[in-house]
Amino acid sequence: MQIKIINTSNHDLPHYETIASAGMDLRANLSEPRILKPLERSIVGTGLFIELPVGIEAQVRPRSGLAAKKGITVLNAPGTIDADYRGEIGVILVNLSNEDFTINNGERIAQLVIAKHERAEWEQVESLSETDRGAGGFGSTGVS
Numbered sequence: 001m002q003i004k005i006i007n008t009s010n011h012d013l014p015h016y017e018t019i020a021s022a023g024m025d026l027r028a029n030l031s032e033p034r035i036l037k038p039l040e041r042s043i044v045g046t047g048l049f050i051e052l053p054v055g056i057e058a059q060v061r062p063r064s065g066l067a068a069k070k071g072i073t074v075l076n077a078p079g080t081i082d083a084d085y086r087g088e089i090g091v092i093l094v095n096l097s098n099e100d101f102t103i104n105n106g107e108r109i110a111q112l113v114i115a116k117h118e119r120a121e122w123e124q125v126e127s128l129s130e131t132d133r134g135a136g137g138f139g140s141t142g143v144s
Contacts, residue, residue, distance in 0.1 A: 009047025023111030030105040036095040052083040071097030
């Protein structure tokens, strides 16, 4: 699939690291380092603008290493970029650690996954089909 992209950063375009990678790393596009204090959130620009085909979304997701090692994650994970959005891709980062975290220009801050999606049409009914699970949720299957 071809996706149009404008790159106003000084960084390479996002790319897949391996043949089986689902996501591509997004890098911070900053003029100076930004400090993210504990429990603070910030929108970090990437310098990237994309044009997605209708029926495709881009999902902004956390990087597992950054989350596990530093407590930095994407606040609205996954963040959705719709096909009709033409603004800069921004990443809402939050610091869930107890220490300041410095975001440097070019740092890998999130990953981008391109995915197909469907549009639903509601069919209003009076009842739904029965299942073994029924209305049980939030741990009702007994698996912890």
